[in-house]
Structure formats: structure tokens, C-alpha cells
Amino acid sequence: MFSKLRxxxxxxxxxxxxxxxxxxxxxxxxxxRVREHLxxxxxxxxxxxxxxxxxxxxxxxxxxxxxxxxxxxxxAVSGQRQIRRxxxxxxxxxxxxxxxxxxxxxxxxxxxxxxxGVLPTGMSRLxxxxxxxxxxxxxxxxxxxxxxxxxxxxAAPLEMAPLPSEPERDMVPEKEAxxxxxxxxxxxSMPDPTDDAPAAEIAHEPSxxxxxxxxxxxxxxxxxxxxxxxxxxxxEALPPDPLPESLEESVGxxxxxxxxxxxxxxxxxxxxxxxxxxxxxxxxxxxxxAEPVPQDAxxxxxxxxxxxxxxxxxxxxxxxxxxxGGLLLxxxGGLLxxxxxxxxx
Amino acid sequence: MELTKARNEERIxxxxxxxxxAAFNELVLTYQEIAYSVAYRILGNRDAAMDATxxxxxxxxxxxxxxxxxxxxxWVLRITTNCAYDQLRYKQRRPSSPIDDLVEDDEHSTLLQAxxxxxxxxxxxxxxxxxxxxxxxxxxEDQRLVLILSDIEGLSYNEIxxxxxxxxxxxxxxxxxxRAKLRDFLLDQGELLPSRLRLDxxxxxx
Numbered sequence: 001m002f003s004k005l006r007x008x009x010x011x012x013x014x015x016x017x018x019x020x021x022x023x024x025x026x027x028x029x030x031x032x033r034v035r036e037h038l039x040x041x042x043x044x045x046x047x048x049x050x051x052x053x054x055x056x057x058x059x060x061x062x063x064x065x066x067x068x069x070x071x072x073x074x075x076a077v078s079g080q081r082q083i084r085r086x087x088x089x090x091x092x093x094x095x096x097x098x099x100x101x102x103x104x105x106x107x108x109x110x111x112x113x114x115x116x117g118v119l120p121t122g123m124s125r126l127x128x129x130x131x132x133x134x135x136x137x138x139x140x141x142x143x144x145x146x147x148x149x150x151x152x153x154x155a156a157p158l159e160m161a162p163l164p165s166e167p168e169r170d171m172v173p174e175k176e177a178x179x180x181x182x183x184x185x186x187x188x189s190m191p192d193p194t195d196d197a198p199a200a201e202i203a204h205e206p207s208x209x210x211x212x213x214x215x216x217x218x219x220x221x222x223x224x225x226x227x228x229x230x231x232x233x234x235x236e237a238l239p240p241d242p243l244p245e246s247l248e249e250s251v252g253x254x255x256x257x258x259x260x261x262x263x264x265x266x267x268x269x270x271x272x273x274x275x276x277x278x279x280x281x282x283x284x285x286x287x288x289x290a291e292p293v294p295q296d297a298x299x300x301x302x303x304x305x306x307x308x309x310x311x312x313x314x315x316x317x318x319x320x321x322x323x324x325g326g327l328l329l330x331x332x333g334g335l336l337x338x339x340x341x342x343x344x345x
Numbered sequence: 346m347e348l349t350k351a352r353n354e355e356r357i358x359x360x361x362x363x364x365x366x367a368a369f370n371e372l373v374l375t376y377q378e379i380a381y382s383v384a385y386r387i388l389g390n391r392d393a394a395m396d397a398t399x400x401x402x403x404x405x406x407x408x409x410x411x412x413x414x415x416x417x418x419x420w421v422l423r424i425t426t427n428c429a430y431d432q433l434r435y436k437q438r439r440p441s442s443p444i445d446d447l448v449e450d451d452e453h454s455t456l457l458q459a460x461x462x463x464x465x466x467x468x469x470x471x472x473x474x475x476x477x478x479x480x481x482x483x484x485x486e487d488q489r490l491v492l493i494l495s496d497i498e499g500l501s502y503n504e505i506x507x508x509x510x511x512x513x514x515x516x517x518x519x520x521x522x523x524r525a526k527l528r529d530f531l532l533d534q535g536e537l538l539p540s541r542l543r544l545d546x547x548x549x550x551x
Contacts (some may be wrong), residue, residue: 016518023495050528058496060473062474063382063497064385064394070398070402072373
């Protein structure tokens with residue numbers, strides 16, 4: 001019973017391999033198996049004879065006579081150069097497509113980080129830098145790095161000040177302020193001031209303060225600090241605009257964090273907050289400094305300005321994104337075209 | 346001897362890869378017969394086969410810088426079969442009238458009559474040739490190509506695998522199936538097979 005089944009399977013196997021057997025393309029051990037089977041199987045013998053006859057017929061087919069020679073004219077050399085050009089442009093376009101795609105991905109992820117507030121925008125970066133630089137400092141040593149916040153507070157108003165006639169204004173507004181804002185943090189950890197990464201990384205630390213709060217924190221801070229030397233100028237420059245509710249709301253963790261580290265010599269509402277490093281948990285501070293904030297609201301035009309100032313920054317990103325996107329489309333179009341035109345095998 | 350031939354070919358290929366047309370034409374002279382023959386068997390038409398062959402050599406010259414070694418014959422035949430199948434699809438989109446095909450086949454027979462060959466024998470050979478070509482045409486494309494390369498052009502399984510870019514096992518099974526189908530076709534046609542085989546077949550069916 002089983003041996004019959006096995007025999008049948010063997011028979012089928014041999015039948016399938018007779019074709020390779022006549023061509024001598026079977027392994028030696030299979031050749032032995034085929035021969036052994038052929039000796040006792042008439043059907044396979046006939047099958048083999050038929051196959052051999054078929055192959056013989058095929059072999060007997062003559063090659064068609066060559067109607068003409070197919071040698072190439074020397075003018076085909078130009079085709080050779082052409083193909084090299086096609087190949088080169090294809091490679092260049094492919095590289096360009098990859099590069100532009102990478103740039104676009106970087107830009108878009110940066111934009112996404114900005115949009116979600118994980119990475120602060122140019123204006124709020126300054127603020128949040130302070131917002132976290134301060135608590136850090138405060139926790140370690142309340143007196144440390146007095147000069148830095150001072151500088152930062154200078155930078156902030158300058159950045160936002162609408163009037164060019166402002167007395168202390170001697171810096172190019174946006175960029176220098178930004179750089180300074182970064183420089184604030186850098187001495188502590190980061191070696192490269194031009195890199196955005198430090199700001200982004202550090203921005204994470206103060207318990208992921210949402211962007212708006214961070215901005216507000218910045219305002220609060222600058223309000224406090226500015227009072228030392230900038231306040232009068234700002235009051236002149238900026239129309240009083242209390243913005244009470246938003247500020248009340250904004251008195252979350254961030255302002256507290258920011259104000260926590262305000263230097264002792266700071267005059268003004270912020271100074272009302274006692275800077276006792278041990279208990280400077282931002283949440284607790286938030287309640288205590290609820291009052292000063294509306295007064296600081298005078299500085300809020302700055303905040304409004306900064307809110308209004310944000311879109312240009314993101315708009316620039318979007319513009320670059322659009323340009324890159326257009327470039328990518330063009331490169332991909334070129335790639336498709338060249339890929340289509342270039343001769344293939 | 347074979348080794349020197351292979352080395353010589355490598356040198357010629359290297360020169361042709363640099364754009365040396367004369368060197369490439371040496372390769373054309375070596376392979377144009379088999380290339381045209383394969384194209385002819387795929388297409389069954391002289392003019393289409395000529396177009397396919399010429400295009401194959403042009404493309405081969407252009408693509409030669411991308412040739413990365415291996416069997417040059419298989420490489421050339423791969424280009425040729427691709428060109429032939431392009432032609433085939435072009436022809437299928439714009440089929441010519443049957444009369445055109447008949448005229449063409451009559452005028453350009455692939456068979457040459459030997460001086461001493463009796464007319465009957467020549468006619469028989471011609472007939473067999475036509476029936477076999479007809480049988481080849483009934484095969485699926487992939488099986489047909491393997492059968493042509495193996496049984497008409499005499500390529501090894503390895504060369505066929507390189508030409509058709511399939512595995513050795515696939516070549517083996519495709520060829521086995523193609524031969525079985527062609528065998529059945531020739532048996533159905535009857536008279537063209539030796540009577541002994543016809544008898545064998547009858548005894549098989551009994």
C-alpha cells in the first residue's frame with residue numbers, strides 16, 4: 001500500500017525530471033535514480049523517447065539566415081555620450097531629491113515642535129530660557145547668575161520695543177536678542193550658541209511649560225527685570241494695556257518659575273515675591289504672585305507685540321517650507337522625466 | 346583556448362565600455378546571429394526581428410557601461426528578448442492583416458534548400474519547421490522563451506537563468522512544461538512525428 005504510493009510519487013518525480021535528464025542538467029545522484037526507474041518503467045521510457053524526439057525536432061530547426069549585419073555606425077558614439085549624460089543627471093537629481101526631502105523633513109518637524117510648543121519660538125525662547133534658567137539657578141543657589149537675567153531682560157524689551165527712538169536701543173533688535181537669549185543658557189550646558197538644539201532641549205525641562213505660558217512667563221520676567229533700568233523707557237514707549245484676564249490665566253507655573261529667581265536688587269512688583277530658594281516650587285509661587293501680574297501688565301504690550309511677532313518667524317518657516325516643497329516637486333518631476341527618457345536595457 | 350577567448354572578449358568589452366564603436370562591433374559580429382534568431386523565434390516575423398535586433402544592439406551599446414560582468418551572451422540576449430517582446434506588444438496593438446504575414450513568410454523562408462536535396466524532402470522540412478513554430482507560438486511567453494533558448498539556441502540552464510533572470514529551478518520546470526506541451530502539440534499534428542512515436546503514443550492511450 002505505502003510502497004505503491006511511494007512508487008507513484010517516485011514515478012511522477014522521474015517524469016518531471018526527464019527533461020533535465022536529457023539535457024544532462026541533473027545531479028549525479030538523481031541521474032542514478034532516474035536510470036534505475038527507467039529500467040523498470042515502460043511509460044517513462046516512452047515519455048523519454050517522445051521528449052527526445054521533440055528536442056531533436058527543435059534542434060533541427062535551422063537558424064534563420066541573417067538578413068543583414070547589425071554593426072553600429074560610428075555615429076552611435078553620440079548615443080554613448082548621451083547615455084552618460086542621462087545617467088549623470090539622474091544621479092544628481094536623485095541626490096538633490098534626497099537632500100531636499102531631508103531638509104523639508106527637518107523643517108517640518110521643527111515647525112511641528114514650534115506649533116506644539118515643545119520647541120519655543122524665537123520670542124518665547126528668550127522667555128522660556130529664562131523661565132528655566134532661573135529656577136535651575138534658584139534651586140542651586142539663589143544668588144547665582146544675577147547678571148545673566150539682567151542681560152536677558154535687556155534683550156527682551158529691545159526685541160519687542162516698537163520705537164526706534166528708545167534711548168538704550170543700541171542693538172539690532174531681533175537677531176541679537178535671540179542670540180543673547182540663547183547665550184543665556186549656553187554657558188551652563190551647551191557649547192554651540194548658534195544651534196537651536198540647546199534651547200529646545202532645555203525647554204523641555206521646566207515640566208514642559210506650554211508655549212503661551214512660557215511666553216507669559218517671559219513677560220513676567222522681563223517685567224520684573226526690566227524695572228531695574230528699562231521700565232521708564234518702556235512706559236513711555238508702550239501704551240498701557242492691562243490685559244487682565246489673559247494674564248491672570250497666565251499666572252500658572254511658568255511665571256512663578258520665572259519670577260522665582262529674580263535678583264534681589266530688582267525693584268518693582270516682582271520683587272514682592274520672596275526669593276527663598278528652598279521653597280521655590282513654581283506652583284506655590286504662582287498663587288503668591290497673583291497680584292503683581294496685573295501691574296506688570298503694562299509691559300504686556302510687549303507681550304502682544306511678541307505674540308504678533310511670532311507669525312513672521314513661523315511664516316518664514318512656512319515660506320522656506322513652501323520653497324523647499326516647490327523645489328522638491330521640481331526635482332521629482334525632473335527625476336521622473338530623466339528616468340523616463342534615459343535609455344534602459 | 347576558451348580562456349583566452351573569454352579574456353579577449355573581456356578586453357573588447359572593456360574597450361567598448363569606453364565608447365569604442367569598433368570594439369563593440371566585434372561583439373555584434375559574434376552575437377548578431379543568435380540575437381536575430383532568438384528575436385525571429387519570438388516574433389515569427391523577419392522585419393520585426395530585424396528591428397528588435399538592431400534596437401537591442403543600440404541599447405546594448407548605450408547600456409554597456411552598466412554591464413557588470415557575467416555572461417555577455419546572456420546579457421545581450423536579455424536585451425534582445427526585451428526588445429522582441431516590446432515589438433510583439435507593439436504588433437499586438439497594431440495587428441497586420443494575415444495576408445501580409447503570409448506574403449512575408451513565403452518570401453523570407455528561414456530554410457535554405459540544399460543543392461542535392463529533393464524537393465519533397467525540402468517541402469517536408471519546411472512543413473515541419475512551420476508546425477514547430479506554430480507549436481512554439483502556442484506556448485505561454487515565459488515557457489516559449491526558455492524553450493527557444495534551450496532547444497533552438499542551445500544555451501545551458503545557467504545561461505538561460507541569467508538571460509531570463511529567474512532561478513535554475515524555474516528554468517528547469519518551465520522547460521519541462523514547455524517540452525511536454527510541444528510534445529502534445531506535435532503528437533496532435535500526427536504525421537510529422539516518426540511513425541514509431543505515433544505508435545508509442547497510441548499504445549500509451551490504450
